[in-house]
Amino acid sequence: MADTGQDVQRLAVLGSGSWGTTFAKVLADAGREVTMWARREEVAREIRERRSNEGYLPGVRLPELLTATADPARALAGAEAVVLAVPSQRLRANLTGWRGLLPGNVPLISLAKGVELGTRKRMSEVIAEVAGIPPEQVVVVSGPNLAREIAQEQPAAAVLACTDHDRAVAVQRACSTAYFRPYTNTDVIGCELGGACKNVIALSCGMAAGMGFGTNTVATLITRGLAEMARLGAKLGADQLTFAGLAGVGDLVATCSSPLSRNRTFGERLGRGETVEQAQRAGGGQVAEGVMSCSSIRELAATVGADVPITDAMYRVCHEGMDPAHVGAELLGRKRKHEWS
Numbered sequence: 001m002a003d004t005g006q007d008v009q010r011l012a013v014l015g016s017g018s019w020g021t022t023f024a025k026v027l028a029d030a031g032r033e034v035t036m037w038a039r040r041e042e043v044a045r046e047i048r049e050r051r052s053n054e055g056y057l058p059g060v061r062l063p064e065l066l067t068a069t070a071d072p073a074r075a076l077a078g079a080e081a082v083v084l085a086v087p088s089q090r091l092r093a094n095l096t097g098w099r100g101l102l103p104g105n106v107p108l109i110s111l112a113k114g115v116e117l118g119t120r121k122r123m124s125e126v127i128a129e130v131a132g133i134p135p136e137q138v139v140v141v142s143g144p145n146l147a148r149e150i151a152q153e154q155p156a157a158a159v160l161a162c163t164d165h166d167r168a169v170a171v172q173r174a175c176s177t178a179y180f181r182p183y184t185n186t187d188v189i190g191c192e193l194g195g196a197c198k199n200v201i202a203l204s205c206g207m208a209a210g211m212g213f214g215t216n217t218v219a220t221l222i223t224r225g226l227a228e229m230a231r232l233g234a235k236l237g238a239d240q241l242t243f244a245g246l247a248g249v250g251d252l253v254a255t256c257s258s259p260l261s262r263n264r265t266f267g268e269r270l271g272r273g274e275t276v277e278q279a280q281r282a283g284g285g286q287v288a289e290g291v292m293s294c295s296s297i298r299e300l301a302a303t304v305g306a307d308v309p310i311t312d313a314m315y316r317v318c319h320e321g322m323d324p325a326h327v328g329a330e331l332l333g334r335k336r337k338h339e340w341s
Contacts, residue, residue, distance in 0.1 A: 008107070008174040009033060012079035014072065014098065016043050018056040018147040019111055020085025025151060027083075028065035029177045036068040037075035044068040060151045073101050081107040081171065088114025088123055088196075089292050095130045102131060107167050109139045113195035114289050115296040120303065122192040136164035139171050140188055142195040142247035144254035146261065153179040159247040160184050161191035183246065190242030193233050197297060198252040199290035201225030202263035203270070203314050205256040207324050210271020221310065222256050227340075228308050232297070235304035263290040270317060271324050291318045309334060 009032055013024040016038035028034045038044040047053055047068035051061055069075050076082065082102060086094045091112050102108070108131060112123045121129070124138040143158035150156050160175075160182050162168035168184040175182055185191055201221060208217045229252070230243045242248055255261045266288035269279035280287050294314040301308040313327040 008081045008170050010078055011035075011081045011083060011174065012037065012075045013083040013085055014075065014094070015083075015085030015111070016047070016053060016056070016068065017085065017087075018151075019145070020083070021047075021053045021057055021060075021062070022145075022147040022151045023083060023085065023111060023141070023175070024066050025060070025062055026175050026177055026180045028063040029153075029180075030175055032065065032174055034066045035075045035079070036066065037072050038068050038070055041070040044070045057148065057151050072098055076101045076103060079103050079106065081109060081174065083109040083111060084127065085111045088112040088289060089117060091123060092116065092126050092130055095127065099131055105137070107139050107162075107171055108133065108137060109141060109171060111141050113142065113192075113199060114293045115196050115300055117292060117296045120296055120300040122189070122196070124188055124192060135188070136162065136167065138162065138188070139168055140191050140195075141182075142191040142251060144246060144250040146254055146258055148260055150180060155179050155181075157181040157183060157246055157250075159191055159245065161188045161247070162186065163188055185242065185245075185247070187239040187242045189236055190233050190238030190240075191247040193236065193238055194229060194243060194247040194251055196289075196293050197225070197229040197232065197311070198255045199263045199288065200294045200297060200311050200314050201228070201252060201290075202255040202261055203267035203288065203290040203294070203318070204310050206261075206264035206267025206269075207271035207314075207317070208267075208328070209264075210268035211324060211328070218256065222252060225256075225310050226252055228310055232301050232304070232306040232308060235301075235306045262286065263288040266291065275321075276318055290314065294318060 011027055011034050013020055013036045016036055024034045024036050108127050110123045116126055124140055127138050128135045140161040145158055160168045160171050163186055172182045172184055204221050205218045266279050294311050298311050298315050316322040317324050
């Protein structure tokens with residue numbers, strides 16, 4: 001895709017989880033030819049032959065323009081854009097394996113929301129580093145995007161963040177449908193931080209609900225979590241307006257409020273007294289992204305001197321075994337200050 005203004009007609013989606021499958025459906029509903037890569041051949045066959053992915057999106061019919069394969073080379077052949085739809089902490093390993101198969105000079109579209117453990121890199125930074133491409137080739141998708149609701153074609157919006165505005169517009173055209181409205185933004189840093197941090201704040205909201213607290217408590221955590229995200233963003237050069245938009249407060253409210261949010265439901269189990277291991281088993285063996293991200297975001301905040309008390313509290317519950325009631329009391333007992341300080 002040498003001309004970033006041209007239409008993107010053929011896309012590869014690498015990953016067949018709920019959000020990857022949903023985004024592939026959106027692209028196909030927008031009239032694009034989509035080939036998904038699934039790690040397991042039986043999942044790829046189900047998508048091809050039965051037009052479904054019951055393990056992740058039960059009851060959802062997938063469009064005819066969408067097909068699937070377990071061969072990444074076949075998925076990537078002829079792709080004019082590549083969607084990376086694997087969990088944030090597995091992105092580097094997966095992308096390293098795909099690097100030699102990637103088509104040249106096409107947008108790499110990131111659906112992952114997180115900060116990498118160890119390196120403290122955002123997902124776009126991981127992609128640019130591993131793929132050996134300039135940062136302006138990476139497009140980040142963020143916003144209030146609970147997969148099941150979008151797969152059911154309930155109206156939703158998202159942000160496509162890229163430092164190359166023309167490239168973001170090309171992707172915007174490729175995923176615009178009657179039910180999915182994408183906006184563009186050049187603030188990649190802010191959009192990625194919003195997407196990563198909201199998972200941690202959602203853990204805290206779920207934890208509060210699991211402990212029996214109500215709307216006031218959850219609203220307090222959402223708004224103070226937003227302040228926490230904005231403080232970190234300011235230290236890292238993000239545009240503060242981003243946190244007032246879809247990738248900030250929009251994604252935060254959706255993830256913190258919905259029972260469809262894996263992070264919120266995981267937090268609820270912790271609030272009811274379950275361990276991280278018990279909550280993981282109850283969730284089908286999946287660890288919520290916020291459990292991992294609270295560690296890397298906490299480290300990132302420490303490097304720039306940003307105060308992130310809710311993130312720190314979630315780290316101590318998830319990784320040090322601290323009682324949620326104890327960290328809740330600590331948060332309430334913090335030094336009193338001006339709201340915006």
